[in-house]
Amino acid sequence: xxxxxxxxxxxxxxxxxxxxxxxxxxxxxxxxxxxxxxxxxxxxxxxxxxxxxxxxxxxxxxxxxxxxxxxxxxxxxxxxxxxxxxxxxxxxxxxxxxxxxxxxxxxxxxxxxxxxxxxxxxxxxxxxxxxxxxxxxxxxxxxxxxxxxxxxxxxxxxxxxxxxxxxxxxxxxxxxxxxxxxxxxxxxxxxxxxxxxxxxxxxxxxxxxxxxxxxxxxxxxxxxxxxxxxxxxxxxxxxxxxxxxxxxxxxxxxxxxxxxxxxxxxxxxxxxxxxxxxxxxxxxxxxxxxxxxxxxxxxxxxxxxxxxxxxxxxxxxxxxxxxxxxxxxxxxxxxxxxxxxxxxxxxxxxxxxxxxxxxxxxxxxxxxxxxxxxxxxxxxxxxxxxxxxxxxxxxxxxxxxxxxxxxxxxxxxxxxxxxxxxxxxxxxxxxxxxxxxxxxxxxxxxxxxxxxxxxxxxxxxxxxxxxxxxxxxxxxxxxxxxxxxxxxxxxxxxxxxxxxxxxxxxxxxxxxxxxxxxxxxxxxxxxxxxxxxxxxxxxxxxxxxxxxxxxxxxxxxxxxxxxxxxxxxxxxxxxxxxxxxxxxxxxxxxxxxxxxxxxxxxxxxxxxxxxxxxxxxxxxxxxxxxxxxxxxxx
Numbered sequence: 191x192x193x194x195x196x197x198x199x200x201x202x203x204x205x206x207x208x209x210x211x212x213x214x215x216x217x218x219x220x221x222x223x224x225x226x227x228x229x230x231x232x233x234x235x236x237x238x239x240x241x242x243x244x245x246x247x248x249x250x251x252x253x254x255x256x257x258x259x260x261x262x263x264x265x266x267x268x269x270x271x272x273x274x275x276x277x278x279x280x281x282x283x284x285x286x287x288x289x290x291x292x293x294x295x296x297x298x299x300x301x302x303x304x305x306x307x308x309x310x311x312x313x314x315x316x317x318x319x320x321x322x323x324x325x326x327x328x329x330x331x332x333x334x335x336x337x338x339x340x341x342x343x344x345x346x347x348x349x350x351x352x353x354x355x356x357x358x359x360x361x362x363x364x365x366x367x368x369x370x371x372x373x374x375x376x377x378x379x380x381x382x383x384x385x386x387x388x389x390x391x392x393x394x395x396x397x398x399x400x401x402x403x404x405x406x407x408x409x410x411x412x413x414x415x416x417x418x419x420x421x422x423x424x425x426x427x428x429x430x431x432x433x434x435x436x437x438x439x440x441x442x443x444x445x446x447x448x449x450x451x452x453x454x455x456x457x458x459x460x461x462x463x464x465x466x467x468x469x470x471x472x473x474x475x476x477x478x479x480x481x482x483x484x485x486x487x488x489x490x491x492x493x494x495x496x497x498x499x500x501x502x503x504x505x506x507x508x509x510x511x512x513x514x515x516x517x518x519x520x521x522x523x524x525x526x527x528x529x530x531x532x533x534x535x536x537x538x539x540x541x542x543x544x545x546x547x548x549x550x551x552x553x554x555x556x557x558x559x560x561x562x563x564x565x566x567x568x569x570x571x572x573x574x575x576x577x578x579x580x581x582x583x584x585x586x587x588x589x590x591x592x593x594x595x596x597x598x599x600x601x602x603x604x605x606x607x608x609x610x611x612x613x614x615x616x617x618x619x620x621x622x623x624x625x626x627x628x629x630x631x632x633x634x635x636x637x638x639x640x641x642x643x644x645x646x647x648x649x650x651x652x653x654x655x656x657x658x659x660x661x662x663x664x665x666x667x668x669x670x671x672x673x674x675x676x677x678x679x680x681x682x683x684x685x686x687x688x689x690x691x692x693x694x695x696x697x698x699x700x701x702x703x704x705x706x707x708x709x710x711x712x713x714x715x716x717x718x719x720x721x722x723x724x725x726x727x728x729x730x731x732x733x734x735x736x737x738x739x740x741x742x743x744x745x746x747x748x749x750x751x752x753x754x755x756x757x758x759x760x761x762x763x764x765x766x767x768x769x770x771x772x773x774x775x776x777x778x779x780x781x782x783x784x785x786x787x788x789x790x791x792x793x794x795x796x797x798x799x800x801x802x803x804x805x806x807x808x809x810x811x812x813x814x815x816x817x818x819x820x821x822x823x824x
Contacts, residue, residue, distance in 0.1 A: 301651025381515025387426030390419025492522030604692035606736030620653035
């Protein structure tokens with residue numbers, strides 16, 4: 191690019207140190223291009239490529255997009271991401287520092303190494319927005335400890351109650367009596383699983399049997415084999431229709447692929463037919479090992495008996511999301527929602543549920559071939575999607591997982607629904623204080639793809655560095671988002687265009703969509719610091735988030751439940767202030783909201799702010815209407 195303007199470098203320039211040559215090139219470009227900034231390039235690209243928000247795509251000249259000066263490339267500036275973090279070098283909030291929160295959120299699994307209050311407080315302050323509870327392992331006592339400590343952890347929201355003591359708790363619940371924290375809670379179900387039976391000689395629960403490569407292994411589903419116990423040549427599988435979903439040539443994976451079997455014969459004409467396989471490799475198999483059937487479609491139920499117990503229990507604890515494992519079709523999502531409605535009625539009769547309270551939102555985990563095959567219908571019924579790459583990488587060829595991830599994220603963007611990318615994102619930090627370069631690239635690319643959230647599993651649940659890994663992930667997010675905002679706006683524009691096309695296909699021309707589009711356009715034109723939304727049910731913030739603005743969305747909510755159920759959406763930072771929508775007149779609400787935003791640390795004097803609200807009709811001749819205002823912080 192430099193040579194095109196100034197010719198081939200001379201021998202003198204070739205002998206210069208690299209940093210000197212780079213500085214010379216940057217100076218030349220500043221001179222040639224008039225010091226144009228990347229932000230202007232981004233805005234120019236926005237207006238010409240999508241015609242503003244939701245406009246018709248048009249071509250852009252190579253000079254606008256491909257040949258930016260080095261001075262506009264923030265990746266070459268190498269800023270320290272920590273300089274943009276709210277926690278800085280310590281976990282104390284700095285009153286004088288403006289808060290620049292990341293737009294994409296972190297879901298962190300809390301487990302044995304992170305459940306105690308001192309550690310969990312640091313994790314909350316470091317950027318965890320949603321606490322995941324893995325009900326495959328957690329006990330009731332562990333769940334209650336983790337939820338109690340989460341409520342006691344001071345979030346950014348504690349600035350509204352700076353003098354409240356840490357020990358101020360409700361006697362009945364043990365939770366904070368002041369609302370310090372609106373971090374959400376996600377209940378992750380175990381889901382229906384296929385497993386082998388207990389080994390015949392396993393009296394301790396820790397015995398294994400050895401399977402040799404090339405040996406014949408018969409998979410059985412009869413009660414007789416279950417009761418007598420499994421052996422190296424005859425394994426019980428707890429799925430009666432196993433022989434109905436396999437054909438010769440298919441693979442059966444035991445214990446997450448530790449042993450791979452190839453199907454050679456299937457007794458499909460029998461009621462409880464056996465499946466004969468040959469072992470592709472040698473290995474040890476334990477009792478109750480997991481079984482995967484890549485490429486096979488099963489009719490497993492949406493919920494196991496344990497899942498039903500866990501979901502009902504979670505509702506008594508007011509969890510905000512249910513991550514439903516191994517969802518195979520849309521009917522499974524409908525079944526879970528119907529079951530939660532039934533639980534709400536039963537709990538209300540017992541005095542443990544208030545009728546009318548929002549039910550947990552269903553996040554469908556896609557981790558099977560069947561889930562991929564029915565993805566569109568599942569997405570339509572779900573409140574969000576989790577790209578569960580662990581089991582998905584066993585169910586489909588592992589080299590296809592990234593492709594599937596990108597397609598699922600794109601479809602969620604088009605539908606305006608949140609998507610979580612999960613599994614092994616910073617896996618090495620379970621043991622090491624620094625991630626691998628490939629892991630950093632993985633998180634970065636998930637942000638570029640359009641993920642609303644990225645998730646930590648064992649890294650925070652049982653790893654050695656639970657606080658550091660959350661900080662590291664937040665720094666990666668900050669760096670990626672800064673780059674897409676200032677130097678490479680393409681990913682956000684593409685995600686926005688997906689949503690616009692999806693709206694057109696759905697025929698969505700409602701008032702909320704129109705005002706959300708206007709708010710994002712105004713925020714970009716006015717270089718607003720934040721979009722403030724006053725919401726009663728969370729509809730407007732979700733719609734604005736779907737348009738992928740590059741500024742935070744500060745959502746003022748009347749209840750903590752509404753606030754917490756907005757946490758998964760990119761860019762939305764909910765605040766629970768109940769009296770703002772009840773004790774303040776509609777005319778004064780925007781000004782009061784801006785005051786709160788200033789107290790929250792998100793705006794300063796002189797910043798432009800876009801305020802969006804729904805207002806009630808002033809007489810019987812009009813309906814409720816949505817409005818957008820632009821103001822400057824006094």
